[in-house]
Amino acid sequence: MAPWGYSKENGPATWHKDCPIANTGVRQSPIDLITTGQTCAKYDSNLKPVIVSYPAFSEATFLNNGHSVQFQPSAGNLSELSGGPLTKKYKFEQFHFHWGNNDSEGSEHRVNGKMYPAELHLVHWNSESPNFSSFQEAVGSNDPHALCVLGFFLKVGAENASLKPITDLLSKVKNAGSSVSFPGKFDLKAVLPETLTDYYTYDGSLTTPPLAECVKWIVFKEPIEVSTAQMEAFRAVDDGHGKPITGNYRPPCPLHTRTVAASFK
Numbered sequence: 389m390a391p392w393g394y395s396k397e398n399g400p401a402t403w404h405k406d407c408p409i410a411n412t413g414v415r416q417s418p419i420d421l422i423t424t425g426q427t428c429a430k431y432d433s434n435l436k437p438v439i440v441s442y443p444a445f446s447e448a449t450f451l452n453n454g455h456s457v458q459f460q461p462s463a464g465n466l467s468e469l470s471g472g473p474l475t476k477k478y479k480f481e482q483f484h485f486h487w488g489n490n491d492s493e494g495s496e497h498r499v500n501g502k503m504y505p506a507e508l509h510l511v512h513w514n515s516e517s518p519n520f521s522s523f524q525e526a527v528g529s530n531d532p533h534a535l536c537v538l539g540f541f542l543k544v545g546a547e548n549a550s551l552k553p554i555t556d557l558l559s560k561v562k563n564a565g566s567s568v569s570f571p572g573k574f575d576l577k578a579v580l581p582e583t584l585t586d587y588y589t590y591d592g593s594l595t596t597p598p599l600a601e602c603v604k605w606i607v608f609k610e611p612i613e614v615s616t617a618q619m620e621a622f623r624a625v626d627d628g629h630g631k632p633i634t635g636n637y638r639p640p641c642p643l644h645t646r647t648v649a650a651s652f653k
């Protein structure tokens with residue numbers, strides 16, 4: 389079976405062949421975040437602001453893995469996540485993006501059916517579990533909250549100076565499988581909105597194979613602005629078959645018996 393991707397031949401509708409959980413799972417991601425009506429997100433006044441401690445990264449690899457671009461700090465990064473719906477402290481592992489080939493599609497999560505042009509995922513693993521002590525072990529652990537992924541929508545507007553070091557690097561990893569060591573320091577905190585108070589949260593999965601159902605999802609209401617030029621830079625990244633990655637987003641999955649909590653009214 390050709391490795392998975394987002395084309396007709398190897399895209400989300402085919403993933404069940406290697407990952408049956410794609411069709412049998414009851415907590416798959418992404419989902420459509422509905423804000424009104426029956427199955428809508430329910431306000432939970434107990435949900436606290438999310439707390440991130442992201443000292444600027446000094447050493448990292450920026451990689452085009454053929455289905456996304458990923459920023460991964462070298463070992464020893466001290467970035468941590470806590471608060472929000474979490475009861476434990478999580479360690480930062482990597483961030484990556486999902487995008488479309490026009491501004492009306494690209495995000496994985498949707499809000500009342502609306503897609504944003506892109507979505508940023510900050511991947512973390514539970515560093516206080518007695519069952520595992522590394523990211524790789526966390527992923528293989530079957531723990532329902534082994535990972536926590538923070539999702540931020542991207543929308544087109546002003547240029548995002550904090551993300552410019554990343555979007556300027558995209559042309560350097562145009563070819564799938566290519567990677568560069570990130571030059572200098574990168575301040576991820578500066579990319580995020582100041583206040584991390586308004587978000588949706590629910591139990592879900594990885595949105596790419598192996599689609600493991602081990603993720604506490606936290607998707608923020610407030611989008612991050614990037615310029616058209618910055619969006620275009622993502623659309624020039626190749627998928628390994630000489631074509632640009634034309635939409636590396638999985639369609640929304642059934643909610644089943646899950647509920648989505650909102651930290652805001």
Ligand SMILES: NS(=O)(=O)c1ccc(S(=O)(=O)c2ccccc2)s1
Nearest residue numbers: 509511527537593594595596597598
């Ligand atoms: N889009 S997403 O945030 O849900 C996501 C998909 C894959 C990852 S992973 O690279 O952490 C990973 C985790 C386990 C196995 C392989 C990769 S994170």
Ligand SMILES: [Zn+2]
Nearest residue numbers: 484486509595
């Ligand atoms: Zn992702």
